[in-house]
Amino acid sequence: MxxxxxxxxxxxxxxxxxxxxxxxxNEPQKPKALEAAPQHTIANxxxxxxxxxxxxxxxxxxxxxxxxxxxxxxxxxxxxxxxxxxxxxxxxxxxxxxxxxxxxxxxxKMIPSLVVEAKKKADDVGLSGLKYNSSGSSLPRSxxxxxxxxxxxxxxxxxxxxxxxxxxxxxxxxxxxxxxxxxxxxxxxxxxxxxxxxxxxxxxxxxxxxxxxxxxxxxxxxxxxxxxxxxxxxxxxxxxxxxxxxxxxxxxxxxxxxxxxxxxxxxxxxxxxxxxxxxxxxxxxxxxxxxxxxxxxxxxxxxxxxxxxxxxxxxxxxxxxxxxxxxxxxxxxxxxxxxxxxxxxxxxxxxxxxxxxxxxxxxxxxxxxxxxxxxxxxxxxxxxxxxxxxxxxxxxxxxxxxxxxxxxxxxxxxxxxxxxxxxxxxxxxxxxxxxxxxxxxxxxxxxxxxxxxxxxxxxxxxxxxxxxxxxxxxGVFTRVNTLPVGIDAPALQEELKTPAVIKWEKLIRERWKDQLLIVSRDKLDKLRGIKQKLLAYEEFLKSNPQFIEKTVLVEIFMGSSSNSDYKAEVMQIVSRINALADNISIAQPVVILEQDIDFEQYLALQHEAATFIVASFREGLNLTCHEFVEASSEKKSPLILSEFTGSSHLMDCKGQGALLINPWDIRNFSKAIHHALTMAQEEKEKRWENCHHIVLQHKPIEWIKECVKSIEEAWKTDHLKTQTNKKPFNQEIFDKFYESSNGHRLFVINIDTSYSQDEVGPKSTKGFATLGRIANLLTGLTSDPNNYVFIISILKTEDLESIFKNVPNLGLVAESGGFIRLVGQSKWISIIDKKEVGNWIPQVTLLVKSKAERLPMSTAIVEECTVRWLADLAVKEDPKRSMDAMGDCIQHINEVYEKSDGIHATLVDNSVVVQQKDISMRAMNFIVACYTTTIPASQLAERYQVRRVASFHENYNTIVRSPLAERFDWIENDSERPNRAQALFYSGGLTSIDEAIYEYTNGLEKDDILHSSISVAITGGQANARSSALYSVLGRNELLSIITSK
Structure with missing residues (x-):
């Protein structure tokens, strides 16, 4: 296909x-074949x-x-x-x-532009399609x-x-x-x-x-x-x-x-x-x-x-x-x-x-x-x-x-x-x-x-x-990547060797014998920075009058312009620049072409140009500059390129490629023109080689191949996950998992789920079980001595202890992985780096508190390694405003702190949660290592930098590094360590963190590390959601009713 x-x-x-x-x-005739267009002659x-x-x-x-x-x-x-x-x-x-x-x-043409000023209608000269150009007379005729x-x-x-x-x-x-x-x-x-x-x-x-x-x-x-x-x-x-x-x-x-x-x-x-x-x-x-x-x-x-x-x-x-x-x-x-x-x-x-x-x-x-x-x-x-x-x-x-x-x-x-x-x-x-x-x-x-x-x-x-x-x-993953388009450089080099191009090169050299050509090719609109380019050129000529008779700017306008006012402004500047010459019959600093020329002529102009200017305010990827690099292979002429074009990211070459300019900075723009026209040959060659290397790297064929490959890989990545509604979790599946696991089982249940903006709403509408009811339901599961059960939540340690105080043999993970209380233990340990947290938490706290002050009925909560912005009541009162405010906060934090401090903000149950982005996975790795491997406890303590939490009622700064013998109750004698579990059950939501843990969980069985593993996503009814989890349920009630039936 x-x-x-x-x-x-x-x-x-x-x-x-x-x-x-x-x-x-007459009857319609059979379509005729195209006749070969005659070759261009100088006359026409x-x-x-x-x-x-x-x-x-x-x-x-x-x-x-x-x-x-x-x-x-x-x-x-x-x-x-x-x-x-x-x-x-x-x-x-x-x-x-x-x-x-x-x-x-x-x-x-009857639809005026929304961006520019109001236009005056062109004068109608009485000919269909012909309009009188009021600015046309501003240029001297020659x-x-x-x-x-x-x-x-x-x-x-x-x-x-x-x-x-x-x-x-x-x-x-x-x-x-x-x-x-x-x-x-x-x-x-x-x-x-x-x-x-x-x-x-x-x-x-x-x-x-x-x-x-x-x-x-x-x-x-x-x-x-x-x-x-x-x-x-x-x-x-x-x-x-x-x-x-x-x-x-x-x-x-x-x-x-x-x-x-x-x-x-x-x-x-x-x-x-x-x-x-x-x-x-x-x-x-x-x-x-x-x-x-x-x-x-x-x-x-x-x-x-x-x-x-x-x-x-x-x-x-x-x-x-x-x-x-x-x-x-x-x-x-x-x-x-x-x-x-x-x-x-x-x-x-x-x-x-x-x-x-x-x-x-x-x-x-x-x-x-x-x-x-x-x-x-x-x-x-x-x-x-x-x-x-x-x-x-x-x-x-x-x-x-x-x-x-x-x-x-x-x-x-x-x-x-x-x-x-x-x-x-x-x-x-x-x-x-x-x-x-x-x-x-x-x-x-x-x-x-x-x-x-x-x-x-x-x-x-x-x-x-x-x-x-x-x-x-x-719940659906979309891959996002970068693949810039390129040009076919070998084909362009062949085109440069054609007789038509060579003929035009000769004519151009004869016409402008001792003059330096500056070439540009743009649509006549404001986005192309034409006016700024001409002003910079004017500044250059005024500052360097010796170049007035030595340079010619050839500006090619592609297509027609609907903005007559802007065109008039451009032509006025052109007239002013041309007026700088004492004798326009000898020197004309600016030449305007108001229609795109033939490609052979265009290549010839680029080949003979001393420099090429692209001054766009914004442009996806300007490939005319790629063409210029190849066309100037003999002269090695420098390229002047706006820093606001997509090509500038490629052609900069760490400052050794194109001359990047800010079109609004007229003075430095004019200096760049002077630099390009007076550049030493050695520097020209170095810059050209760097740009040429970039052009050769981005071939059209490779672009096609990489784009197709990216789509294929993204599809495979997402479709390794199946639609959650096609794999419902039920009692039969759980019973089979429970009975087939020989020995001990490890259960890790994330009681927090994340929803997209489409699913945001008051929690009461989702029909989820209260945390107190979850505690009662889990008693039966924890009473089996072969089960190690952990609850993961964004709540802090005190809250989790208070909620689950009557559930025996329950492991707790607070702040999504920052603090851990192992099964059968009374003390908490931490695997977070206090110094790293101290670098970002004060700044993020100030930001989140300032956002919360501007959103009524919302609250900022600062914990030991997590900052939360609770906005459930605000969402219920004003969903649109709340979503905008939380979205702005999430974007700000991820943009400023994610790369430098490794933290990530995300939406969880109508709240913005900010924490280190790998903390949940580190906690999961630690728990699995403790209960499913035979790695000595002392090595685990060193590997995960485990620290004892001194007191819940003291500030986070009181968390101290304790001697190894104080880290676990069973550290001195590994024989007292819990028996190794052979099966793992994990359940969570549809966040990127959960997806990573699902893949990790599934891989333990595939790699024969565990006898069996099972992952279940709580979807909240999201349509068309995809997940790496093997199975799915609609909500926590459904999940708990299945796993607590034993």
Whole structure:
């Protein structure tokens, strides 16, 4: 069975071949094969200034390459103009056929951003899709400036003939199409390209959505006012009468943009035989409402049969609400520390989340359908039997799949950054999103920082227990790890050797002979730090005027910007920098390209660059810097990298790799530019070698292998545990254990259980036995001389003695392992290190007490080696506030003290318990060693650093180290030691501590250390909980009724 990969966009999509003529009524033609695109020439290049490198400045009104004889081509021809195959000699009355996609009738441009300031609408010049750029005139015109090339829009040129018609009717009938502006994409796309279609689609096909869904609930009839419908455009009348997609030939083509790093990595891994052919599940990356149903079915069939792609059917408004609204305006900014703060955003967010949830459910259903059709009863343990979900668009999908496929292997990879808990908690849907991700067996991030943030957020918001391996939530373990994506360095090196790249390298050298090139490539938005980069460059030039005529910053803007105000600010800075040059015909410090260039040109620029700058405020993992390292293999040029990108954690190389900068620190940023341009060759080579080594370490194929391996191992780890409701503990099982054990038996019962946030509530509602009743029930079990019975609790020594004072021959473990009273003994011993406890307990005490003061009806209790925050009454009064406060406390303690002091905070019965995280396991090891081995008592005392507790009524500081002869009553004569037990019974809850003890208990029988061992988890009725315990019961009452029947 192939691996099923869930990604928002499929690696292949559809495009229709349409000419400028009106659609005919002829029968649909068989789709034609793609014709090979002609090679780039200098004449039609986006870098036309290189065509005449020796010429001086041309007049300001020199027409651009798409003008011929000073006149514009016909409107339709200009509209269908395609950069990669432009023919300047084509006749205007015979427009060439172009590959197009339909557009959505719901205009995403009408949805203002929630992050940035209010925008002014661009001036409409009367041409569909063309907007006048008010900031375009801020740059001096020169032939040395690389002309702007736009996708789907162009500025109105100032040098156009005065009689140029501005009426919409010239292009009106083509306004519903998007022209194929293809450019060779990078080998690695760091985060998905924003190529989702938008604006308009005629409703020729009913939306693909279940009939029973309520229109108002999912917004099929309308979007929320904040985001709303676009106004009907003038093109609608034309397209409503003539559906150009009814008869147009169509072709399956690679998806432009999308998650390119994933597509290429999977493709390479399949070719190399690392994994079997994969099955993709995703959307077409194209609006579908305009496509006739029969055509749409044919497209989906072809994708399924020939490209292993299963199409998720989503109507345009659900997709628009999911992608353009919730993903791009809520999730994306928040994940990148840009919290939406528009006053209308709450209504907008709640409405768009319904679309987000709906699309995720459609994805989950399609994945489950595909899984079942492929599985056909195969063993779930098959290594290739796997589901792999990708990125923030599908955060809810893992849990939705888990509901339908409880035993499936599910992995999730987040390609973007994950913020701190302080930021993520601002999302109204924070808990739903976290629980959705935790439906996976393995969750993988790009960096350790994102893993730490995810663990802390889950710990704080869900009160989930965390450790170095992952998260336990509702009794289910999810592994969390780091595996950064990489690029195919050998393939990139081969690309650098192609004639096209070499030609462009030569032209670039001829154009900028004695100048140092600084290259950058960004989307034009605030997250990329473009403004800060330009300000730092301006500061550098002002501080080092000798570089004004010696350096050129080539800034490439990918895609189009919806933020005209920010663009105007950027262009104003560009104009100011260019004004520093005395003669712009000789020196132009900044060159702007407002469209992504061809990959050959991009590689050539990187190859010739003196440095490459990435100044993003936040970015998951910027792979363009990896490409730059390989492209600069000859010059060994240094890399300037923002410390807030995921790649900075890799490329720092302990200060000997990339030059890390803080984009907000303009002065030091400018110094880094100076350092890069004046760096000695020896230092360049050293830094480059370190970065090159990192690039080679992170290969796409290895990334695929490690991700698949992680999912497999996580699934095995969790499924060695079985669902607790499938293995109930009963009287027959206990009787068999009791009777088969020859000799003595050791019982260890943890009377405290831990519950997740979902199960939190007043204890009285759980129907558990009181501790006093437990004492009475245990009398029968302890009366058997062959039984050694221990009770473990978080309570302190005095409390346990008071509760169980009438139970003979009962061993007690107080504070979850800090203090132990052996069976038949009257004195307590301790195995904790007084000095270690003294290091952390005063500080944690102050913290917990301050938290308790802010939560009414809660109390902080400080014991010898444990700090507890009791909040049962507060939870009953105000559950939400109590959970938030306790989650904040748990996260704070684990973040600050866990690594340095080895302590851990967790939730136990509506209380926060803080203690050394290995104390319970140490106590268990000690008890088992005492009662099941023949290790001399003196060795045990030394191994576990046993100390006598002087008095319960004295301070902990009175605990003193006693002579060995005083440690145990039976220490002087091992013949008086209790008889060795051959069987062990352990019962506890579903905490990570209990899970470790379950595994330890089960291993004693497997390793033939004991004749028999049995472990029982008290689940409290948690659904779908998994445990390493062999059996489970719902509560303590049920457990005690079984084990005390003897």
């Amino acid at each position: 192939p691996i099923i990969i869930g990604s928002l966009f499929l690696p292949h999509t559809v495009k229709f071949e349409v000419t400028g003529q009106s659609p005919s009524n 290049s986006i870098l036309p200034s290189l065509s005449q490198p020796a010429l001086t400045q041309s007049p300001a009104n020199t027409p651009p390459p798409f003008l011929k004889n000073g006149k514009l081509s016909a409107a339709v021809q200009q509209f269908f103009q395609k950069r990669d195959s432009e023919n300047l000699d084509r006749k205007p009355d015979r427009p060439a056929a172009q590959l197009i996609q339909p557009k959505s009738r719901y205009d995403s 032939s040395s400036i690389l002309p702007t090339a736009r996708s789907n829009s162009s500025p109105q040129p100032d040098f156009a003939p005065a009689g140029l018609p501005r009426a919409r009717s010239s292009f009106g009938k083509f306004g519903g199409y998007s022209i194929n502006q293809s450019s060779t994409s990078s080998l690695a796309v760091t985060e998905e390209e924003d190529n989702a279609p938008s604006v308009f689609t005629p409703a020729f096909r009913e939306p693909v959505i279940d009939d029973e869904e309520d229109d108002d609930e999912y917004g099929d009839k309308h979007l929320a006012p904040y985001g709303g419908f676009s106004r009907p455009d003038l093109e609608e009348n034309f397209l409503a009468q003539q559906n150009v997609f009814e008869n147009a030939p169509w072709q399956i083509v690679p998806t432009e943009g999308g998650n390119g790093s994933l597509y290429k990595a999977v493709e390479t891994a399949q070719k190399k035989g690392v994994i079997q052919p994969c099955k993709w599940v995703g959307t077409l990356s194209s609006p579908s409402d305009a496509i006739p149903q029969h055509t749409y079915r044919d497209i989906c069939s072809k994708l399924k049969d020939e490209f292993d792609c299963e199409t998720v059917h989503v109507n345009d408004i659900v997709f628009q609400g999911h992608y353009k609204s919730f993903c791009k305006q809520i999730l994306w900014p928040t994940l990148h520390y840009q919290i939406p703060d528009d006053p209308k955003s709450k209504v907008f967010e709640e409405h768009s989340f319904k679309h987000y949830k709906r699309l995720n459910q459609l994805f989950a259903d399609k994945i489950v359908e595909t899984y079942k059709s492929l599985n056909l009863g195969l063993d779930p343990a098959d290594p290739e039997n796997m589901i792999w979900v990708h990125d923030y668009h599908l955060l809810l999908v893992p849990a939705m799949i888990r509901e339908q496929l409880p035993d499936a292997k599910i992995g999730f990879f987040l390609h973007v950054s994950f913020p701190s808990s302080e930021v993520f908690r601002c999302l109204a849907q924070r808990e739903s999103l976290l629980k959705g991700v935790l439906g996976a067996d393995c969750v993988t991030f790009q960096t350790d920082e994102y893993v730490r943030h995810f663990l802390q957020t889950s710990n704080r918001l869900l009160l989930a227990d965390t450790n170095e391996y992952g998260i336990i939530h509702n």
